[in-house]
Amino acid sequence: MSTPIALAFLAASVLFIIGIKLLSSPKSARAGNLVAAVGMLIALVATLPLMHVSAVNATLIVVGVLVGLIVGAVGAYRVKMTAMPQMVALFNGAGGGAAALVAAIEFAGHPGSTFFVSAMIFASVIGAVSFSGSIIAFAKLEGHLEKPLTYPGQQFANGGLVLAVVVLGVLLTSTLHSIPLFVVFIVLALLFGGLMVLPIGGADMPVVISLLNSFTGLAVAADGFAISNLALIVAGTIVGSSGTLLTLAMCKAMNRPVTNVLFGAFGQASTGAGGETASGGTVKPIQADEAALLLGLGQHIVIVPGYGLAVAQAQHQARQLADELAQRGVEVSFAIHPVAGRMPGHMNVLLAEANVPYEQLIEMEQINPQMPRVDVCLVIGANDVVNPAAHEDKSSPIYGMPIIEAEKARMVIVLKRSMGKGFAGIENRLFVRDNCRMLFGDARASLQELVTLVKAG
Amino acid sequence: MSVEVLTFFVFILAIFLGFELIFKVPSMLHTPLMSGTNAIHGIILVGGMLALAGADGTLERVLGFVAVVLGAANVFGGFMVTDRMLQMFRKKKR
Numbered sequence A: 001m002s003t004p005i006a007l008a009f010l011a012a013s014v015l016f017i018i019g020i021k022l023l024s025s026p027k028s029a030r031a032g033n034l035v036a037a038v039g040m041l042i043a044l045v046a047t048l049p050l051m052h053v054s055a056v057n058a059t060l061i062v063v064g065v066l067v068g069l070i071v072g073a074v075g076a077y078r079v080k081m082t083a084m085p086q087m088v089a090l091f092n093g094a095g096g097g098a099a100a101l102v103a104a105i106e107f108a109g110h111p112g113s114t115f116f117v118s119a120m121i122f123a124s125v126i127g128a129v130s131f132s133g134s135i136i137a138f139a140k141l142e143g144h145l146e147k148p149l150t151y152p153g154q155q156f157a158n159g160g161l162v163l164a165v166v167v168l169g170v171l172l173t174s175t176l177h178s179i180p181l182f183v184v185f186i187v188l189a190l191l192f193g194g195l196m197v198l199p200i201g202g203a204d205m206p207v208v209i210s211l212l213n214s215f216t217g218l219a220v221a222a223d224g225f226a227i228s229n230l231a232l233i234v235a236g237t238i239v240g241s242s243g244t245l246l247t248l249a250m251c252k253a254m255n256r257p258v259t260n261v262l263f264g265a266f267g268q269a270s271t272g273a274g275g276e277t278a279s280g281g282t283v284k285p286i287q288a289d290e291a292a293l294l295l296g297l298g299q300h301i302v303i304v305p306g307y308g309l310a311v312a313q314a315q316h317q318a319r320q321l322a323d324e325l326a327q328r329g330v331e332v333s334f335a336i337h338p339v340a341g342r343m344p345g346h347m348n349v350l351l352a353e354a355n356v357p358y359e360q361l362i363e364m365e366q367i368n369p370q371m372p373r374v375d376v377c378l379v380i381g382a383n384d385v386v387n388p389a390a391h392e393d394k395s396s397p398i399y400g401m402p403i404i405e406a407e408k409a410r411m412v413i414v415l416k417r418s419m420g421k422g423f424a425g426i427e428n429r430l431f432v433r434d435n436c437r438m439l440f441g442d443a444r445a446s447l448q449e450l451v452t453l454v455k456a457g
Numbered sequence B: 001m002s003v004e005v006l007t008f009f010v011f012i013l014a015i016f017l018g019f020e021l022i023f024k025v026p027s028m029l030h031t032p033l034m035s036g037t038n039a040i041h042g043i044i045l046v047g048g049m050l051a052l053a054g055a056d057g058t059l060e061r062v063l064g065f066v067a068v069v070l071g072a073a074n075v076f077g078g079f080m081v082t083d084r085m086l087q088m089f090r091k092k093k094r
Helices: A003-023 A029-050 A055-078 A081-109 A114-141 A154-174 A179-197 A202-226 A230-253 A258-263 A266-272 A288-297 A307-311 A315-327 A346-353 A364-373 A443-456 B003-021 B027-053 B058-091
Strands: A300-305 A331-336 A361-363 A376-380 A411-416 A436-440
Touching: A003 A029, A003 A230, A003 B003, A003 B027, A029 B027, A029 B058, A055 A081, A055 B027, A055 B058, A081 A114, A081 A179, A081 A202, A081 A307, A081 A346, A081 B027, A081 B058, A114 A154, A114 A179, A114 A202, A154 A179, A202 A230, A202 A258, A202 B003, A202 B027, A230 A258, A230 B003, A230 B027, A288 A315, A288 A376, A288 A411, A288 A436, A288 A443, A300 A315, A300 A346, A300 A364, A307 A315, A307 A346, A307 A443, A315 A331, A315 A346, A315 A443, A331 A346, A331 A364, A346 B027, A346 B058, A361 A364, A361 B027, A411 A443, B027 B058
Parallel strands: A300 A331, A300 A376, A331 A361, A376 A411, A411 A436
Antiparallel strands: none
16 A cells, blocks of 8 residues: 555544544534545545456445445435434444455455454354344334344353354364355354344344444454554444443443443333333223313423324424413423433434424433422323333332333323323333323324314414 | 465454544444444445356355345345435535
8 A cells, every 4th residue: 555545544433433523522523524434435435446446346446435435425315314323223233244245255355364364264154243233223213123022041041142253253263164064154143133132122222223323333444454554443443442332331321231232132121011000090081171281380391201292293383382481471391211211312403303493401400309399290102211110119120220210200291192101111110100190192192182182272 | 474464454453443433423423423334334245246156056156046045135225224214414505
């Protein structure tokens, strides 16, 4: 690699680092993404002179990049904001698949010394796991396979699979340069990626995607070793290590160790425990007109949005209701749980889409001390993040998770489609509290009705 | 110091850099950050392009082509979807 090209890759790496740094603050985040994109453009242009390419391969590269560009752009711009996590999972899976394929081609064509082969083996196995794991995570978030899949001896089956992959990997690195064996190796890795994610409940998919994101980073870094490209090493490694930290931060927001998320089979624990409506109370329905009256009379109203709001595409109606109430002198704030929606920060994105002012979004830690002074807490399509079982029921799978303490408000109104369970699949004892009323129906329709009634009243 | 050791050197430093970079990020930015770093590992497209450039034989070409398509989808889609998310963050400051 000539010096100018090497320096171009260095510039790209520096821009990635600056980009990530800027991404960590709300004000500069968008600029950060653009800075990283410029870095990527530099890296891609610097690659061109490195390629000694035949006409056939050149055509294939151009066509391939264009196809990827179109698929990526259509995916990125057509996806609904609610389906964002799935999209990230798919893009991540694509990266993992590419990393595995690059390693496979290098392994077949230019194996080199043990050092290079071990990098290829590592990149292909991690890339393959990330690929199949991301596909399963995507399917789960799309609503297929949402139930955790568990069977007796599962841990042993997965453990055996890991062992087989490791043994094959060591064999391929040290003694055997066999393509058929490599194919078996990849198939086992793909199988493991899928089986690793299958027993994990849909609610934990963000953590899984974040983890697989860092996996892909590491696979890319290993590819960097295999083809001696420092930009791949730096970019991949930084994504790998920052992704690991991000995964741990997400687990911390749910107050669960990462091992519990990955191997605890969330759903398994919840089937028996915490399944009863412990207090044995009944839910008290409320009609929209009465709810509108209560809202209009309040001084301080807190709205707790959950994934149900996103599914119903009701973020605009929620904002309208907040505006309407604010005009009447009611203080309105949105309480955002760190894991509301399907990903940390997902709810902020959705409400931002509906033009909810930044100042109205209050984080969980700030809103909880104010809760006893709140007149009405309006819970829209949220469930697990307001479930008091997290504080009270040691047998509950969400025990210990920090929640928004909606039950401490003077009155709680829950907008809910039906009495179904939350994403974690457990009962919510908030709904049977004395100060809780249920407004059943589609969140969007209910909110529209409330807006009209508040306006009229 | 051999090239292998030198690259390993860079690798270890990059691990620490990654940890430092996102220490204490507000949870509202976790999703965009995940999405943004997701786009950055799309640099595997560089590896895909190099692999396809040197490919001979149908199988290598097919694998290389798929790698380039996947890598390009990762990198372009990744940056675009992140920008779309962050665009909304900017809107609300008005």
